[in-house]
Amino acid sequence: MSAVTYLARALDTPTNPFEDGPGALRAEEVALEVRDGTIVGRRALVPGEKAVATGEVVDLRHGVLLPGMVDTHVHFPQVRAIGGLGMPLLDWLERCALPEEARLADPGYAEEVADEFLDGLARAGTTTALVFGSHFASAVDALFERAERSGLRITAGQVLSDRMLRPELHTDPATAAAEGAALIERWHGAAGGRLRYAVTPRFSLSTSEAILRVCEELLHSRDDLWFTSHINENLREISTVAELFPTCQHYLDTYARHGLVGPRSVLAHNVIPGEDELRLLAASGAAVSHCPTSNAALGSGMFPLRRHLDAGVQVALGTDVGAGAGFSMLKEGLQAYYLQQLLGAEGVPLTPAHLLYLATGAGARALGLGEQVGDLGVGKQFDALWLVPPTGSTLDTALRHAPGDSDRLARIFVLGTPADVAATWVGGRLVAGHAPASTTHTPRSTHVHART
Numbered sequence: 001m002s003a004v005t006y007l008a009r010a011l012d013t014p015t016n017p018f019e020d021g022p023g024a025l026r027a028e029e030v031a032l033e034v035r036d037g038t039i040v041g042r043r044a045l046v047p048g049e050k051a052v053a054t055g056e057v058v059d060l061r062h063g064v065l066l067p068g069m070v071d072t073h074v075h076f077p078q079v080r081a082i083g084g085l086g087m088p089l090l091d092w093l094e095r096c097a098l099p100e101e102a103r104l105a106d107p108g109y110a111e112e113v114a115d116e117f118l119d120g121l122a123r124a125g126t127t128t129a130l131v132f133g134s135h136f137a138s139a140v141d142a143l144f145e146r147a148e149r150s151g152l153r154i155t156a157g158q159v160l161s162d163r164m165l166r167p168e169l170h171t172d173p174a175t176a177a178a179e180g181a182a183l184i185e186r187w188h189g190a191a192g193g194r195l196r197y198a199v200t201p202r203f204s205l206s207t208s209e210a211i212l213r214v215c216e217e218l219l220h221s222r223d224d225l226w227f228t229s230h231i232n233e234n235l236r237e238i239s240t241v242a243e244l245f246p247t248c249q250h251y252l253d254t255y256a257r258h259g260l261v262g263p264r265s266v267l268a269h270n271v272i273p274g275e276d277e278l279r280l281l282a283a284s285g286a287a288v289s290h291c292p293t294s295n296a297a298l299g300s301g302m303f304p305l306r307r308h309l310d311a312g313v314q315v316a317l318g319t320d321v322g323a324g325a326g327f328s329m330l331k332e333g334l335q336a337y338y339l340q341q342l343l344g345a346e347g348v349p350l351t352p353a354h355l356l357y358l359a360t361g362a363g364a365r366a367l368g369l370g371e372q373v374g375d376l377g378v379g380k381q382f383d384a385l386w387l388v389p390p391t392g393s394t395l396d397t398a399l400r401h402a403p404g405d406s407d408r409l410a411r412i413f414v415l416g417t418p419a420d421v422a423a424t425w426v427g428g429r430l431v432a433g434h435a436p437a438s439t440t441h442t443p444r445s446t447h448v449h450a451r452t
Contacts, residue, residue: 003035004056004428004438007045008065008386011409012375013357018309025353026375027405029061034382037428042378056438060386063422064399064412066356067375068127068383069329070363071319073228073268073289075132076143076156077101078322079117089234089298089323097322101135102168110139114146121152122432124327124418125385127425130228130266130289130318130367131156132200135169137179144187144195151431153383155226155367157198158183160215161206173210180218188225194427198226198266204241204254216258226264226367229255232277233269233300252277261286266366268318269294270308271301278311287314287366290358292335294320302339305348316363329359330416337413352409381427386435387412388422395420 010030017024033041077100084096104110121129133140133156140158147154158180162170171179180199188197199219201207207215219225232238232251245254252273255261263285270277270288281288290303308315317332325331333355340347348354364374373383389395395415402408423433 002056003033004058006032006034006058006060008032008060010065010376011356011405012067013353013361014375014377017351017353017357022351022353022406024357025406025409032376034428037381039376039378039380039382056440058436058438060436063386063388065376066385066387067360068373068385068424068426069125069359070316070367070374071121071126071129071329072266072316072363072366073132073291073318074129074321076117077104077113077134079113079120081322082326085297087298089300090236092298092323098166098169102166104134104139105136105168107138107142110134110136110142114143118146118150118152120327122150122424123421124329125421125424126327126329127383128153128364128367128369128373130198132228133157133159135159135161137183140183147195148191151426151429153194153426155196155198157200159200159202160211161202162208162211164206173214176211176214177217181221184218184221184225188222196226198228201229203230204245204251205237212258215260219260227260228266231267231270232272235272238272250274250277252280256280264368269300271295271303273304278307278313282312287316289318290315290336291318291320291324292332292339293325294323296335298323302343305340306346309348314366316366317358328418330413333359334413352406352413355413356409382425383427384425385421386423387416387420389420
């Protein structure tokens with residue numbers, strides 16, 4: 001891949017605003033030199049500067065460039081189940097999600113859904129995702145095969161359950177072990193490391209001790225596999241798990257006693273955590289994926305972000321998709337903001353910088369990819385989305401009249417949708433949309449100053 005220089009109005013958060021404050025937002029017009037998919041040079045542009053590089057130049061300055069979004073919890077089989085409102089978690093699973101998930105036993109159906117799923121991610125500007133796969137190994141194969149072609153960074157795994165679901169979604173320990181080992185062998189580390197495997201019990205409610213022991217064996221069969229599941233999403237779920245695991249101290253202990261909680265673990269929701277669970281999550285280095293639109297739609301509760309941060313627990317965002325509101329991480333950031341506002345003194349007053357970090361850098365760190373993606377700094381992969389709202393749209397007008405960069409970012413989160421994402425790149429490869437044609441440029445001068 002040859003070198004390309006991108007001229008852009010870029011917004012990113014190279015540091016953590018929960019530690020560094022709103023000043024963590026970096027906003028500037030830049031020239032980003034990208035070679036073989038990696039940002040090898042970055043410099044701020046002088047206002048009005050035109051001649052900045054030799055070779056291929058792509059001018060993106062009539063839009064806004066953001067780091068690629070990182071979704072830390074999204075269900076592959078639930079694309080066609082979006083929009084089931086008016087039900088709590090377990091009722092929604094029974095009526096909406098599980099019947100759709102059972103259909104992925106048909107390989108052709110699974111392939112269609114995989115295409116829709118990956119296309120939805122890319123069009124929304126999501127470049128990296130931790131994906132809850134399918135109960136069927138053939139469907140997980142289909143997901144990985146298409147992810148390899150798509151160019152996206154995907155960590156995923158086969159979903160394991162052996163009780164309390166539809167019988168066709170159940171497995172047994174021997175089958176789970178054999179299918180999991182085969183999937184790990186085929187896909188973990190494939191596509192130059194873009195594809196990784198996550199051991200994925202659905203949740204302890206539907207997973208016996210025997211299956212959790214298989215998860216332990218699979219996870220520790222290599223030292224670089226990932227683990228993901230659900231936790232503490234719903235009061236009825238939590239009480240049932242306590243009945244099923246009477247010797248466990250709490251929900252998290254059902255995983256921890258099998259060695260499943262560590263720095264490569266991401267647990268979704270955790271809406272109703274205990275203090276002991278928060279301490280264990282922090283001590284282990286595990287992360288929590290906060291899925292605000294799903295939590296609101298299912299009436300699961302108000303996510304206690306302040307308690308997580310005070311305990312030192314990593315938090316990032318996820319769309320969930322089926323119970324959520326689609327693939328837009330911008331919408332998740334906005335809903336996270338609203339929820340914290342409603343919590344008043346118990347909430348965390350989130351700034352636009354916080355929202356961008358939760359949707360990008362926080363997710364990259366939670367997935368062990370903080371050295372590769374999450375911002376637009378030198379040495380990072382060129383994973384980016386280019387946002388160009390239609391001329392005359394509400395967002396276009398709002399951006400043109402924004403008094404500052406933080407306000408501009410706020411308006412993107414409030415008004416932005418996947419329809420405003422004009423292009424998405426992963427490792428310098430265009431994976432969705434269209435970018436302006438590059439021009440071959442040989443400058444005669446270093447810059448031209450705009451009149452003042």
